[in-house]
Amino acid sequence: MTNATKIVITGCSGRMGQMLIKTVLENDKTELSGVVERSGHDWVGRDVGEAMGGQALGVTVSDDISEALKGADVVIDFTAPQATIQFAKAAAEAGVAHVIGTTGFSDAEIEALAEPAQETAIVRAGNMSLGVNLLTQLTKKVAAALDEDYDIEIVEAHHHHKVDAPSGTALMLGEAAAEGRGVDLGEVSDRGRDGITGARKKGDIGFAVVRGGDIVGEHEVMFAAAGERIVLRHMATDRAIFSRGAIKAAIWAAKQKPGAYDMLDVLGL
Numbered sequence: 001m002t003n004a005t006k007i008v009i010t011g012c013s014g015r016m017g018q019m020l021i022k023t024v025l026e027n028d029k030t031e032l033s034g035v036v037e038r039s040g041h042d043w044v045g046r047d048v049g050e051a052m053g054g055q056a057l058g059v060t061v062s063d064d065i066s067e068a069l070k071g072a073d074v075v076i077d078f079t080a081p082q083a084t085i086q087f088a089k090a091a092a093e094a095g096v097a098h099v100i101g102t103t104g105f106s107d108a109e110i111e112a113l114a115e116p117a118q119e120t121a122i123v124r125a126g127n128m129s130l131g132v133n134l135l136t137q138l139t140k141k142v143a144a145a146l147d148e149d150y151d152i153e154i155v156e157a158h159h160h161h162k163v164d165a166p167s168g169t170a171l172m173l174g175e176a177a178a179e180g181r182g183v184d185l186g187e188v189s190d191r192g193r194d195g196i197t198g199a200r201k202k203g204d205i206g207f208a209v210v211r212g213g214d215i216v217g218e219h220e221v222m223f224a225a226a227g228e229r230i231v232l233r234h235m236a237t238d239r240a241i242f243s244r245g246a247i248k249a250a251i252w253a254a255k256q257k258p259g260a261y262d263m264l265d266v267l268g269l
């Protein structure tokens with residue numbers, strides 16, 4: 001396993017953290033070199049395999065990112081925006097590539113990732129699955145082919161634990177639609193309809209959000225016109241699609257020069 005990509009997972013007790021650990025262990029091109037949780041978490045100091053309810057893996061949960069990054073090639077991070085910014089600074093200092101799946105960033109928080117990306121490779125995507133990244137390309141194409149008579153609406157649904165809205169994926173799809181149409185998403189996005197909103201403004205890109213149960217992630221891009229509707233749809237039924245994409249990104253990122261990348265770069269789309 002000497003040529004294996006050595007990976008650190010942050011937020012290791014989370015839904016994605018645990019899925020990522022399993023995916024790293026299953027892949028013969030990757031090795032789990034460290035795992036991180038926040039200070040005070042009851043997993044800190046424990047063997048991560050045992051904390052997950054299985055056999056010991058010989059990897060202890062740390063609350064010190066800089067320590068965990070020693071000897072690693074890449075850190076994969078699905079946590080929360082402020083934590084991700086701290087991890088990006090630590091990864092840049094250590095010269096370790098950073099794969100970011102975290103969503104819910106403000107514009108200022110995204111801006112804060114530009115400096116670390118000058119020191120190390122950062123791959124960031126609101127959705128790491130092949131299917132959704134293909135869908136962004138299809139969305140861009142369809143939006144470019146249709147005029148403003150086709151109202152673009154993006155509908156997303158997720159589990160009841162999700163804390164950010166609209167989802168990172170919905171925003172990626174909105175960006176792709178806006179790019180295809182040749183407009184700035186910031187100027188046309190309609191994210192909060194409630195009450196007497198007035199009629200829909202021509203050219204807007206609307207977002208609608210559903211939260212419930214254990215929905216892994218569902219996204220629809222609707223192009224609605226008089227007499228017809230085109231609907232592009234992706235349904236995730238297993239979080240493994242995200243972790244497999246993240247591992248692919250990690251192996252790729254470990255060989256890249258410093259810079260800001262996304263999954264389209266990784267997948268060559």
Ligand SMILES: NC(=O)C1=CN([C@@H]2O[C@H](COP(=O)(O)OP(=O)(O)OC[C@H]3O[C@@H](n4cnc5c(N)ncnc54)[C@H](OP(=O)(O)O)[C@@H]3O)[C@@H](O)[C@H]2O)C=CC1
Pocket residue numbers: 010011012013014015016017037038041078079080082083100101102103104125126127128129164168242
């Ligand atoms: N790009 C993609 O393909 C995908 C992205 N995501 C995104 O990944 C993120 C995580 O999702 P999910 O795993 O479901 O969420 P969870 O809440 O299950 O996990 C988040 C983990 O991050 C930890 N964390 C949160 N804040 C901090 C902090 N300040 N410092 C250190 N650790 C912290 C949490 O610890 P604690 O429990 O102590 O708070 C927890 O272990 C979300 O933003 C989600 O939208 C999810 C799936 C796919």
Ligand SMILES: O=C(O)C1=N[C@H](C(=O)O)C[C@H](O)C1
Pocket residue numbers: 103126127158162166167168169170216217218
């Ligand atoms: O929080 C989640 O679960 C997911 N988050 C990502 C997003 O915000 O789009 C990706 C996926 O849909 C699952």
